[in-house]
Every structure is written in structure tokens, then in C-alpha cells.
Amino acid sequence: MNYTNLSKEAALAEHAKLTKEYSELKAKGLKLDMSRGKPGKDQLDITMGMLGVISDDTDCRSSAGIDCRNYGLLDGIPEAKKLFADLLGLKESRVIVAGNSSLNLMYDSVARAMLYGVVGSEKPWSKLDKVKFLCPAPGYDRHFAICESLGIEMINVPMTENGPDMDVVEKLVAENASIKGIWCVPKFSNPGGIVYSDETVKRFAALKPAAKDFRIFWDNAYAVHDFDIDNPVKLLDIFAEAEKYGNVDKIFYFASTSKISFPGSGVAIMAASEDNLAQIKKVMTVQTIGFDKINMMRHVKYFKDADGILEHMRAHAKIIKPKFDIVIETLERELGNTGIAEWNSPKGGYFISLDVYKGCAKRVYSLVSELGVTLTAAGATFPYGKDPDDRNIRIAPTFPPNDELKLASEILCLCVKLAAIEKMYL
Amino acid sequence: MNYTNLSKEAALAEHAKLTKEYSELKAKGLKLDMSRGKPGKDQLDITMGMLGVISDDTDCRSSAGIDCRNYGLLDGIPEAKKLFADLLGLKESRVIVAGNSSLNLMYDSVARAMLYGVVGSEKPWSKLDKVKFLCPAPGYDRHFAICESLGIEMINVPMTENGPDMDVVEKLVAENASIKGIWCVPKFSNPGGIVYSDETVKRFAALKPAAKDFRIFWDNAYAVHDFDIDNPVKLLDIFAEAEKYGNVDKIFYFASTSKISFPGSGVAIMAASEDNLAQIKKVMTVQTIGFDKINMMRHVKYFKDADGILEHMRAHAKIIKPKFDIVIETLERELGNTGIAEWNSPKGGYFISLDVYKGCAKRVYSLVSELGVTLTAAGATFPYGKDPDDRNIRIAPTFPPNDELKLASEILCLCVKLAAIEKMYL
Numbered sequence: 066m067n068y069t070n071l072s073k074e075a076a077l078a079e080h081a082k083l084t085k086e087y088s089e090l091k092a093k094g095l096k097l098d099m100s101r102g103k104p105g106k107d108q109l110d111i112t113m114g115m116l117g118v119i120s121d122d123t124d125c126r127s128s129a130g131i132d133c134r135n136y137g138l139l140d141g142i143p144e145a146k147k148l149f150a151d152l153l154g155l156k157e158s159r160v161i162v163a164g165n166s167s168l169n170l171m172y173d174s175v176a177r178a179m180l181y182g183v184v185g186s187e188k189p190w191s192k193l194d195k196v197k198f199l200c201p202a203p204g205y206d207r208h209f210a211i212c213e214s215l216g217i218e219m220i221n222v223p224m225t226e227n228g229p230d231m232d233v234v235e236k237l238v239a240e241n242a243s244i245k246g247i248w249c250v251p252k253f254s255n256p257g258g259i260v261y262s263d264e265t266v267k268r269f270a271a272l273k274p275a276a277k278d279f280r281i282f283w284d285n286a287y288a289v290h291d292f293d294i295d296n297p298v299k300l301l302d303i304f305a306e307a308e309k310y311g312n313v314d315k316i317f318y319f320a321s322t323s324k325i326s327f328p329g330s331g332v333a334i335m336a337a338s339e340d341n342l343a344q345i346k347k348v349m350t351v352q353t354i355g356f357d358k359i360n361m362m363r364h365v366k367y368f369k370d371a372d373g374i375l376e377h378m379r380a381h382a383k384i385i386k387p388k389f390d391i392v393i394e395t396l397e398r399e400l401g402n403t404g405i406a407e408w409n410s411p412k413g414g415y416f417i418s419l420d421v422y423k424g425c426a427k428r429v430y431s432l433v434s435e436l437g438v439t440l441t442a443a444g445a446t447f448p449y450g451k452d453p454d455d456r457n458i459r460i461a462p463t464f465p466p467n468d469e470l471k472l473a474s475e476i477l478c479l480c481v482k483l484a485a486i487e488k489m490y491l
Numbered sequence: 492m493n494y495t496n497l498s499k500e501a502a503l504a505e506h507a508k509l510t511k512e513y514s515e516l517k518a519k520g521l522k523l524d525m526s527r528g529k530p531g532k533d534q535l536d537i538t539m540g541m542l543g544v545i546s547d548d549t550d551c552r553s554s555a556g557i558d559c560r561n562y563g564l565l566d567g568i569p570e571a572k573k574l575f576a577d578l579l580g581l582k583e584s585r586v587i588v589a590g591n592s593s594l595n596l597m598y599d600s601v602a603r604a605m606l607y608g609v610v611g612s613e614k615p616w617s618k619l620d621k622v623k624f625l626c627p628a629p630g631y632d633r634h635f636a637i638c639e640s641l642g643i644e645m646i647n648v649p650m651t652e653n654g655p656d657m658d659v660v661e662k663l664v665a666e667n668a669s670i671k672g673i674w675c676v677p678k679f680s681n682p683g684g685i686v687y688s689d690e691t692v693k694r695f696a697a698l699k700p701a702a703k704d705f706r707i708f709w710d711n712a713y714a715v716h717d718f719d720i721d722n723p724v725k726l727l728d729i730f731a732e733a734e735k736y737g738n739v740d741k742i743f744y745f746a747s748t749s750k751i752s753f754p755g756s757g758v759a760i761m762a763a764s765e766d767n768l769a770q771i772k773k774v775m776t777v778q779t780i781g782f783d784k785i786n787m788m789r790h791v792k793y794f795k796d797a798d799g800i801l802e803h804m805r806a807h808a809k810i811i812k813p814k815f816d817i818v819i820e821t822l823e824r825e826l827g828n829t830g831i832a833e834w835n836s837p838k839g840g841y842f843i844s845l846d847v848y849k850g851c852a853k854r855v856y857s858l859v860s861e862l863g864v865t866l867t868a869a870g871a872t873f874p875y876g877k878d879p880d881d882r883n884i885r886i887a888p889t890f891p892p893n894d895e896l897k898l899a900s901e902i903l904c905l906c907v908k909l910a911a912i913e914k915m916y917l
Contacts, residue, residue: 101562103561103562103563104561106548106558109548109558109560109561110548113546113547113548116545116546116785117543117546119542120539120542120543121539122532122535122536122539132532132535133755133756134535134538134753134754134755134756135529135530135535135753135754135755136527136529136749136754136755137529137755164590164591164783165590165782165783166779166780166781166782168778168779168780169778169779172777172778172779173778176602176606176778179606180602180605180606180617180641189617191606191615191617207777207780210777211777214774214777215606323562327560327561327785328560328561328562328780329559329560329561329562329563329780329781329782329783329784329785330559330560330783330784330785330786348640351598351633351636351637351639351640352594352595352598352599352602353592353594353595353598354592354594354633354754354755355592355755356591356592356755357590357591357755357756357783357786358755358756359542359753359755359756360756360783360786
């Protein structure tokens, strides 16, 4: 049924039917969570072997003879650097293997820029009148929270199916020297699931910002999180491209094993040019003596090499893909011909981005909440929590068990319909 | 032989004898390290059981049913909070259990104050013309490095055998509103090994700083690191005392298991008033989703309770105490009647503070370096690396094996003598 051209009578009848279903569901007192990109229990179980992989002190010796149980080695053990450099196609000399959270590395990178500036800064960003960041949106709420917390003004940039609208990006950064950065999730973007096209990556690499100390925050959180590990979606190497334009200093690259090993107990990776790393490490060595090297060694011993991680990702995909299928099938079945919703069908990552009828996202969020289904708050995928069209909803299918996910998806569709009819006809 | 009142002839004879010994040692091409407070290999070995203590998913469930393998719980698992609250005599509601480094918590606390201020601040400290910290010295070089890195001016405060000279502290903080903090290692201070007296703690608790947003950085790094676990040196409860004066908001308390479990792979603890924690967590939740909860659980399962940690500390003490004895015995034998050196005999902690003949510390450092012995750089125990008397040398006895430690101590004494004779007679 196409909801956009119903007669008033038909709309009312449909509304009555949906309301009845809604009431019946409400009586069930459900409690379902599709709010955050958390791995499910079955995903966590497949990595348990890692926790026992270190048993004696020889397991803790790095190739250079360093005892990983003791202080030292600010930027990570050589084996871990090699593992992640191989996996992500990075130069080892550009890699830091750090603590348990790439978000922490990102926050610290922005905070460090505020307190000290970055390579090329005339002064710390906190000493400037204005600091602005470009925020391709919908995007990752925690990126936006960093800016908001530190008083950095956010400017929305529309997303296209090839990544951020580069015409807009190029124009804004060229015109405005107070624009110091941009947030990117280049592969399986959060929440759109978009992979930046080769042209998009090239245009990022060739960017000519007015600010000499502009930084691209390249959060490659889902670098190896393809559903089809044997036919991965290719993302162009931003460093290799940037080298062609003398732009390597503009890139701050991040990744983590939060969705490879354990969220919160994995390791985080930062990559940047040698000059950037020198400046970063000068501050980092004041901040900490070093990160958890035993945990790095745990990852190295368990995965062995990049292929070992890819093999492990195959097991994750086997669990995750059916969850995405459940949501997509439900969306297609329930909303496919309604004309009131659009969504993507990603080839990896952790999210599905659902655009509901304009002006209805908050209402949908509130309707599903009342039925006990938790979604990411409507608006959260935009800077300041303000979705200009009030349309976007982020679906995180990985955490709930499949039966709960199915039910939650059906509830979501019901509420999308209800909200649209209310909006259009009541 | 008392070196302070030699005849010129006797001095030259002694110098010739010492120089000969020095040359013989130089020919050996030694490589000994007494530079940092690193546990020795035998200490690391006693905690290996911790690494295998978690083997299945039930081990990862917290009492509240939380799966420690997944995202969530910003401020630490309840079991870990209880464990360290019990151990350190803190209220659970005031405890955060965080990542692998208390230094990181300290740096972040100062950086956060710079970027946001603390409870009671009129504005972020980075927006002020001047921010100053009191630095009891000799003290911990990494505390001073945080101030220097963030452009905070450091003011030396003399240390007494009861802690910082409180007359000086009280006067300075009352007079100068730009003094925002003070660094304290209240038990087994680094490097002096001093435990703050009850009166010192009480005077800290009752402090009346001109700055409304003054903070005492109470780095209780060696809280349970007594050599005699059954007769521990008591440190007064700073929070309990501060409550009497409405001063709990002034305390930022830090501790870690770096020298209990593994340096770099332990857990770090911060304690602060409920109001402070609310402000801190508001920023922390932007910085990270959470810390390594599996590692927290590893500590909880392995130690079980506070008594379990104390029992473990007994094993550490059994290894460490003989190392301190080696150094102290050598100092007494070689320098006891020379009149050119003073040192402490701590009852716990990780350091011995050696004061050599005035104006000789740098020379001693350089002399031992040439023999292949690494010490903490002379001056490092003072702000800006400037020891006003050029006297203090920090000895870290824990890392070298006992035979190396004995040799390194003898070499150190030889060089202390050589430098003093040079200074006085040549």
C-alpha cells in the first residue's frame, strides 16, 4: 500500500488497524535494544580463545626482547604495529598501537590540537576565536559529541552515495580558515553504510584548505568488516593518494579491534605522518608511560597475522549478515511499497540508515520507545542532535538475538507507518 | 674517611686511588640500569596466574549481570570499585576504575581543567593569564612534566621529613589565586620515601586557598607498598579529614596496580567527591565509551578481595626489601663516614633519595653514565629539571638483579666520592 496517496477514508482505516496492532504490542511489555553498534553475545564468544593465549613469561616477550609485562614502549610493540599495518595497508612507521579505544585516541587528538595545536598550527586551537569542523551527516554521534564538548562549531555536509558531497567540502574548506577538520567514516559509514568512492578519496587527498593545519579525521572503524570477506569492498589508500599532493600531514587515521576482538578490551590504532607522530608522541609521553602491551601481545599471539584477522572476520560476518538480512527483509516487506521510507542495504559495517517520512523521526522514536524498543535517539546522527528534516533513524542490528531483532524491526515498521499517516492525514 | 676535612695531600692520594678504581671499572664495559621505578622480572613472575584467570564467558559477568566483554560502564565494574575502595579506604561512590595508567588519569585531569575548568572554576584554566602549581621537591618528574607540557608554572616547595613544608604551602596558596594545584605523593614519596605525617594531612585537608578551584593531586601510588605488610606505615584518610572542613571537592586522588599486578597492564583508580566525579564523567563519556572491563575482572577474580592484594604485596616486599638493603648497606659502608652524602631508609615504595655533595649531582650522573650505569637524570626530581643545589639523585633499586644492583651501588658510591673530591680539592 502506497501511503502517500491514500483517500482520507483509507488512511483512517489503516490508522485504526495499525493502532490496534500497536495496542496489542504495548500490552506485551517488551524490552528490545537496537540502539548501539554493540556486538552480540555470539560474536563475543568466538574470541574467547584469546583470553588464554598468554600463559607464561616467554609469551610476553616481544621479538626485540622487550618484556611486555613491564613499563616501556610508548607507541606499541613492534609485532602489533606490523599486524595492523599489514591488515590496514599502512606503513609501520606511521602506526601507533595504543589503548582500548579509538574514540579516546580521537578525543585526545582534538583535545591535543586545542591545547597545543597540530603540525602547521600557528597557535593552539583553543587560542583561536573560532574553530569549526565539517560534519558529513548523517554521521557518528560520538564524533559530533567531541566537537560539541570542546566548543567546536559544527557545519553539516550532505552525504551522497559516494561519501560526503565533495563540492561542498572543497568550497567550504577553501573559503574558511577557521574550518580545521572533518569527520569521516570512509568505509561502511556510520550510519549510512556508504563506502567512499575512489573519486571521493582522491578529492580528500587533494584538498586545499585555507587552514594550514586542517586535519581529516579518517575513522576507518569498519576497515575489515565486510559481510563477504572474500570480495571486500575496496577503499582507496588515503595516505598513498595524499602523498601525490604533499598532503600526508593532513590525515589522522584511526581504527580499532573493538569489533574484531572485544569492545572495550581490544586495541586501538592511530596512523599519521612521521611528522605528525613526532608531535603527538611528544605530548603522549607526558600523558602516559605506555599502553597495555600484554593485551597487544594477546592480539598478536591469537590472530598471528592479517590473514588470521580476516579469517576471524569471516566468523563475525557469518553471525552479523543474517541479522542485517532480517532487518532489510522486514523493511522491504513492510515498507517497500509505502513510499514513506528509504534505507540502505550495506555490504558491511554495523548500521542501517533508515529515512522515514519527513518530520516523523522523533515521533517514530517516541512510538517505538513506548513499546519497549530502544533506538538510537532520533536526531543523534546529526550535529547538535538536530536532524534538519527529522527523517533519519539509525538501526543497529547486531546486539539483539535474531528473534528479538525480527520483532523489533516489525515494531519499527509499524511505528514508521503510524507516524507517517498521522503526519499526512490526521 | 671524612672527605670534608682532608689535607690537600690526602685528598690527592684518595683521588688517585679512586681514579684507578674508576678506570678499571670503565674497562669492564658494564650496562646497568637504576633509572626508573620498574619492577624486576621476579616481581612480574609472581602475578602470571592472573593472565589465565578468565577462561569462559561466565568469568566475564559482573554481579549486576553485565557482560564485561562488551561496551558499557564508563566508570568501571562494581566489583573492581569495591575491591579498590576496600583496599584504599575509599567510598565506592567516589571511585572510578579506569584504564592502565594513573599517570594518564592525572594528565587528563589537568588537561580537562585546562579545557573545561573544574567544579568551582569561573572559566577553563587555559583562559587564565597564569596557572601555577606547587611542586614539593624533590618529587616525581612525570608530575612536573605534565605542568611543563601544559604551560603551568611550577613553584618549588621544600620537603621535610613529614611531607611538604606546610608553612610554605599554606602561605603561598592563601596569597596567590593563580595557584591552582599541588602535586603530592603522600606515602613513600617519590623519591624521598617520606610518609606524610598526620599533621601534614590535616593541614592539607584544612587548606584555605585563594583559588576557589584549587586541587590537591593526591597520587597515592604506593598506598600498600610497605616492606612490612603486617606493620604498615599509616597514612591519614585525606577525604575524612577534608570533610571536616568542607574541602572534599579539593581532592583528586589517584592510585594504580602498576606495581601490584603489571606496569602498563594493570588498572588505574581515581577518587574524587561525587560533585567532582559528575563533572569528570560528563567529559569522560565524550572521551571514551569505557575502559578495559575484562582486565578489571581479571584483577577481581585473581585477587578476590583487599586481603588478597595485601597477601600479594607481601610477596612483592619479599623481593624488593633485600634490594633496598643492598643499596642502603652499600651507601652506609662506602659513604657512611665521608660527610659528603645523605640518604633516606624508606619503609616502602620504590626509591631511595640520595643527596650528594652540593653542586655534584650532575657530575656524579655523568661519571656513572660513562661506566655504563643509568641513573634517573640529575635534576629530574625538581621542576624544569633544575635542582637548585645540584645535590639530589634518585635511586631505583627494583629493576636490576641483585648482583648488578650491588655493583651499580658501589659504582655510584665511588663516583659520589670522586665528584666530591674534585669539587672540594681540585
